[in-house]
Amino acid sequence: MPARIPLDANAILAATEEILRRHGPDKATVVDVARTLGVSHAAVYKHFPSKQALREAVTRRWLDRNRDTLAVIAADGAVPPVQRLRTWLHAVLAVKQAKIREDPELFAAYGILATAHSSVATGHVADLLGQLTAIIADGAADGSLRTEDAEATARVVFHATAKFNHLAHAAEWQNPGIDTELDEVCSLLLEGLQAPTSP
Amino acid sequence: MPARIPLDANAILAATEEILRRHGPDKATVVDVARTLGVSHAAVYKHFPSKQALREAVTRRWLDRNRDTLAVIAADGAVPPVQRLRTWLHAVLAVKQAKIREDPELFAAYGILATAHSSVATGHVADLLGQLTAIIADGAADGSLRTEDAEATARVVFHATAKFNHLAHAAEWQNPGIDTELDEVCSLLLEGLQAPTSP
Numbered sequence: 001m002p003a004r005i006p007l008d009a010n011a012i013l014a015a016t017e018e019i020l021r022r023h024g025p026d027k028a029t030v031v032d033v034a035r036t037l038g039v040s041h042a043a044v045y046k047h048f049p050s051k052q053a054l055r056e057a058v059t060r061r062w063l064d065r066n067r068d069t070l071a072v073i074a075a076d077g078a079v080p081p082v083q084r085l086r087t088w089l090h091a092v093l094a095v096k097q098a099k100i101r102e103d104p105e106l107f108a109a110y111g112i113l114a115t116a117h118s119s120v121a122t123g124h125v126a127d128l129l130g131q132l133t134a135i136i137a138d139g140a141a142d143g144s145l146r147t148e149d150a151e152a153t154a155r156v157v158f159h160a161t162a163k164f165n166h167l168a169h170a171a172e173w174q175n176p177g178i179d180t181e182l183d184e185v186c187s188l189l190l191e192g193l194q195a196p197t198s199p
Numbered sequence: 200m201p202a203r204i205p206l207d208a209n210a211i212l213a214a215t216e217e218i219l220r221r222h223g224p225d226k227a228t229v230v231d232v233a234r235t236l237g238v239s240h241a242a243v244y245k246h247f248p249s250k251q252a253l254r255e256a257v258t259r260r261w262l263d264r265n266r267d268t269l270a271v272i273a274a275d276g277a278v279p280p281v282q283r284l285r286t287w288l289h290a291v292l293a294v295k296q297a298k299i300r301e302d303p304e305l306f307a308a309y310g311i312l313a314t315a316h317s318s319v320a321t322g323h324v325a326d327l328l329g330q331l332t333a334i335i336a337d338g339a340a341d342g343s344l345r346t347e348d349a350e351a352t353a354r355v356v357f358h359a360t361a362k363f364n365h366l367a368h369a370a371e372w373q374n375p376g377i378d379t380e381l382d383e384v385c386s387l388l389l390e391g392l393q394a395p396t397s398p
Contacts, residue, residue: 156383160359168367184355192391 074131081139265294273330280338
C-alpha cells in the first residue's frame with residue numbers, strides 16, 4: 001500500500017496537472033488523481049466535491065499563474081499610463097506565448113478545459129479587465145487617456161485585442177509577425193484614446 | 200442505373216454541400232459525391248482532381264457567398280467613408296450571423312473545413328482586406344480618415360475586429376451584446392483614424 005502523505009489542495013492540483021500533461025483532459029478525474037497520489041477517492045473529494053470542481057480549480061490555477069506578474073505591470077505607477085497600457089497588452093500575449101512554448105501539450109489540454117468550463121475563463125477575464133481598468137483610470141486621472149468610464153473602455157480595448165488574448169487564437173501566437181500586429185493595434189487604439197474630444 | 204445528367208462544377212459543389220449538411224465534413228469525398236449524383240468518380244475528378252481540391256472549392260464558394268453584398272457596401276461612394284467603414288464591419292458580422300442562424304450544422308461543417316484548408320480562408324480574408332482597403336483609401340482621399348498606407352491600416356482594423364470576423368469566435372456571435380460590442384470597437388478605431396496628427 002502506498003505511503004500516505006499529508007494531502008492538501010495544492011498537492012491534488014499538482015497531481016491533476018501531471019495527469020493532464022501526460023494523458024490529456026479525459027483522464028483528469030478524481031479516480032485517476034487519487035490513484036496517482038495513492039489515496040482514497042474520499043480524500044480527494046474532501047477538497048474537491050466533484051470532477052467538475054477539480055477541473056475548474058486546476059484550470060483556474062493555470063489561467064491565474066501569471067496574474068501577479070501582470071498585476072505588477074498594471075499597478076506600476078512609475079510608468080506613464082499610455083506606455084503601461086501598451087506594455088500590459090504585450091505582456092498578456094507574452095505570458096500566453098511562453099506557456100505554449102514551455103509545454104504545448106499541457107497548453108492544449110488546458111485550452112480544452114478552459115473552453116468547457118467557461119465560468120472559470122469568465123472569472124479570469126474579469127481579473128484581467130480589472131487590471132486594464134486600473135491602467136485606464138490612471139490615464140484618466142492624469143489626463144493622458146480620454147474616457148468617460150474606465151471599465152467600459154477597458155472592455156472595448158480587451159475586445160479589440162481578442163486576436164492577442166483569446167485562447168481561440170492560440171494557433172496564431174507563434175506566427176513571426178504577431179507582436180508587430182499587436183503593436184499596430186495598440187497604436188491605433190491609443191490614437192483613439194488620446195484623441196481630443198471633437199469641438 | 201441512375202439517369203446521367205449534364206455534370207458541371209456547380210452541380211458537383213451543390214451536391215457536396217448537401218452531403219456536408221447531412222453528414223458533416225468526413226463524408227464530403229469524391230466517392231460520396233459521385234454516388235449522390237449517380238455518376239462515376241472519373242466524372243467528378245474531371246472537375247476536381249482530388250478530394251482536397253473538391254473541399255477547397257466548396258469551402259471557398261461558401262466563404263465567398265456574401266462577397267458581392269459586402270463589395271457593394273464597400274464601393275458605395277454615396278456613403279461617407281467614416282460611416283461606410285462602420286457599416287461594412289457590421290455587415291461582415293451580420294452575414295456570418297445569418298449563416299449560423301439559417302443552418303447551424305452546415306456552418307459548423309464549413310468551419311471545420313475552413314480551418315483545415317487555411318489557404319482558402321487566407322484568400323477569403325485577402326478579398327475582405329481589399330474591400331476594407333478601398334474604404335480607407337476613399338477616406339484618405341477626401342481627408343476624413345488619416346492613414347499613410349490604406350492597406351496596412353486595413354489590416355490593423357481587421358485584426359482589431361477579429362472577435363467579430365474570425366470563425367474562431369463564431370460561438371459568441373449569437374450573444375445579445377455582440378453588435379453593441381462591435382459598435383464600441385468601431386467607435387474607438389474611428390477615433391484613432393480621425394485623430395489629427397500630433398503637432
